[in-house]
Amino acid sequence: MKDGPNIVGIAALIGDHARAEILTALTAGQALTATELAGVAGVTKQTVSAHLTKLLDARLVAVESQGRHRYFRLDNQDVAQLLESLMGVAYRTGAVRLRASPREPALRKARVCYDHLAGELGVLVFDGLEQRRFLRAGSDGLRLTANGQRFFAGIGIDVEALANRRRPLCRACLDWSVRRHHLAGALGAALLDRCFELGWARRAKGSRVVNFSPSGEQALRERFH
Amino acid sequence: MKDGPNIVGIAALIGDHARAEILTALTAGQALTATELAGVAGVTKQTVSAHLTKLLDARLVAVESQGRHRYFRLDNQDVAQLLESLMGVAYRTGAVRLRASPREPALRKARVCYDHLAGELGVLVFDGLEQRRFLRAGSDGLRLTANGQRFFAGIGIDVEALANRRRPLCRACLDWSVRRHHLAGALGAALLDRCFELGWARRAKGSRVVNFSPSGEQALRERFH
DNA sequence: GCAATGGTTCGACTAAGATCGAACCATGAA
DNA sequence: TTCATGGTTCGATCTTAGTCGAACCATTGC
Numbered sequence: 001m002k003d004g005p006n007i008v009g010i011a012a013l014i015g016d017h018a019r020a021e022i023l024t025a026l027t028a029g030q031a032l033t034a035t036e037l038a039g040v041a042g043v044t045k046q047t048v049s050a051h052l053t054k055l056l057d058a059r060l061v062a063v064e065s066q067g068r069h070r071y072f073r074l075d076n077q078d079v080a081q082l083l084e085s086l087m088g089v090a091y092r093t094g095a096v097r098l099r100a101s102p103r104e105p106a107l108r109k110a111r112v113c114y115d116h117l118a119g120e121l122g123v124l125v126f127d128g129l130e131q132r133r134f135l136r137a138g139s140d141g142l143r144l145t146a147n148g149q150r151f152f153a154g155i156g157i158d159v160e161a162l163a164n165r166r167r168p169l170c171r172a173c174l175d176w177s178v179r180r181h182h183l184a185g186a187l188g189a190a191l192l193d194r195c196f197e198l199g200w201a202r203r204a205k206g207s208r209v210v211n212f213s214p215s216g217e218q219a220l221r222e223r224f225h
Numbered sequence: 226m227k228d229g230p231n232i233v234g235i236a237a238l239i240g241d242h243a244r245a246e247i248l249t250a251l252t253a254g255q256a257l258t259a260t261e262l263a264g265v266a267g268v269t270k271q272t273v274s275a276h277l278t279k280l281l282d283a284r285l286v287a288v289e290s291q292g293r294h295r296y297f298r299l300d301n302q303d304v305a306q307l308l309e310s311l312m313g314v315a316y317r318t319g320a321v322r323l324r325a326s327p328r329e330p331a332l333r334k335a336r337v338c339y340d341h342l343a344g345e346l347g348v349l350v351f352d353g354l355e356q357r358r359f360l361r362a363g364s365d366g367l368r369l370t371a372n373g374q375r376f377f378a379g380i381g382i383d384v385e386a387l388a389n390r391r392r393p394l395c396r397a398c399l400d401w402s403v404r405r406h407h408l409a410g411a412l413g414a415a416l417l418d419r420c421f422e423l424g425w426a427r428r429a430k431g432s433r434v435v436n437f438s439p440s441g442e443q444a445l446r447e448r449f450h
Numbered sequence: 451g452c453a454a455t456g457g458t459t460c461g462a463c464t465a466a467g468a469t470c471g472a473a474c475c476a477t478g479a480a
Numbered sequence: 481t482t483c484a485t486g487g488t489t490c491g492a493t494c495t496t497a498g499t500c501g502a503a504c505c506a507t508t509g510c
């Protein structure tokens with residue numbers, strides 16, 4: 001018994017209303033200040049401050065100071081993926097919110113997951129890449145084929161530049177709403193950025209929702225389907 | 226704010242010492258009785274009973290009654306995968322147990338994850354299958370190629386029989402210790418069973434550890450590497 | 451029938467920790 | 481310097497829930 005990593009601490013951290021709100025808010029990918037987080041969590045700033053030190057100690061979130069502001073964000077992709085896992089189980093076991101948000105359908109269609117695209121459109125992208133054989137399962141995750149690299153160059157993404165970073169280029173992230181994979185990693189992040197740059201989509205303020213314009217959605221579907 | 230599934234309840238359930246012990250114990254795949262679980266959790270049976278009703282309500286565990294015994298197990302693969310995710314984050318952030326178990330190396334080498342093989346050897350199997358192109362990334366997870374099917378027939382696994390079940394045949398499960406994928410799903414379960422049948426390995430009593438005999442390990446390596 | 455064993459229910463105790471008021475520190479602007 | 485704002489620290493309060501003792505129910509075996 002008592003083998004393996006100790007999961008209690010981390011689960012207990014997530015298992016508090018205020019902290020869970022904080023973490024889900026940060027899943028949208030934008031770094032937020034303590035007072036903003038106090039707003040979304042519905043507690044005072046003293047309380048949120050205490051929570052944030054705990055989350056920092058556990059390395060679930062990271063912080064960057066700018067002047068008198070401190071911007072908090074999720075520490076890394078693993079944390080985001082863990083939260084998505086939790087949402088998956090919560091969703092499946094019917095632990096939906098009592099007051100189901102009217103935003104729910106939009107959220108399931110397209111949302112930000114840390115820094116990449118999730119939801120039905122995110123899964124559509126991933127499926128498209130697989131069907132055209134642009135992704136290969138490599139020994140440590142996913143690899144982009146040469147054809148895939150050309151494809152991304154075609155929509156203005158320089159894969160070479162991304163590949164040199166420390167961060168893995170491609171990664172599969174399990175989508176809680178659709179229960180399928182979507183594209184994460186540096187490439188996933190770059191793609192979402194590009195969607196914004198091209199005017200295909202805009203992010204809804206203060207939410208994870210990504211709003212695609214009709215023409216933007218069509219453009220995405222055409223390329224990836 | 227307050228979008229998406231409500232993760233607090235589930236995280237809070239896992240974020241308790243006794244319940245976390247219960248769940249990790251069940252990750253070994255064997256169904257256990259309430260009194261056995263009281264033992265591993267280090268609490269009395271009244272307490273464990275209260276915990277189990279909560280876990281049942283949340284559908285994290287399931288139960289089967291046999292006479293006056295009630296056998297508890299994880300409700301499904303998703304829960305096991307969530308726990309592995311948690312272990313991954315816990316492991317990475319250094320939340321190892323204070324008294325690191327002497328079993329830890331064995332655990333990292335080969336262990337049971339719900340009902341399939343995890344750890345270094347589990348990852349080795351997955352890598353081997355990928356390198357020989359026996360697995361293809363399909364639109365909803367992994368697909369076994371015809372060659373792959375023949376390969377598994379060669380070690381005595383009837384893939385046809387497995388494929389007819391409701392459960393997905395192949396699935397990739399992220400390994401907390403190696404941070405790579407290993408094979409889950411019906412095929413993963415069948416493979417682990419077959420390892421036991423062939424005498425390649427035996428499960429350590431009361432632990433997730435899988436002990437491969439030297440010849441068994443060699444046999445596995447030969448076929449999958 | 452009567453023990454013995456596996457599990458549950460109830461009630462009471464206790465400890466952990468989430469919360470806030472108030473005071474305090476730090477940065478930036480006027 | 482002075483004020484306003486972002487954030488932290490401290491102390492006190494209060495609720496939640498994990499825990500066990502004791503009693504109870506259910507099944508098996510003798």
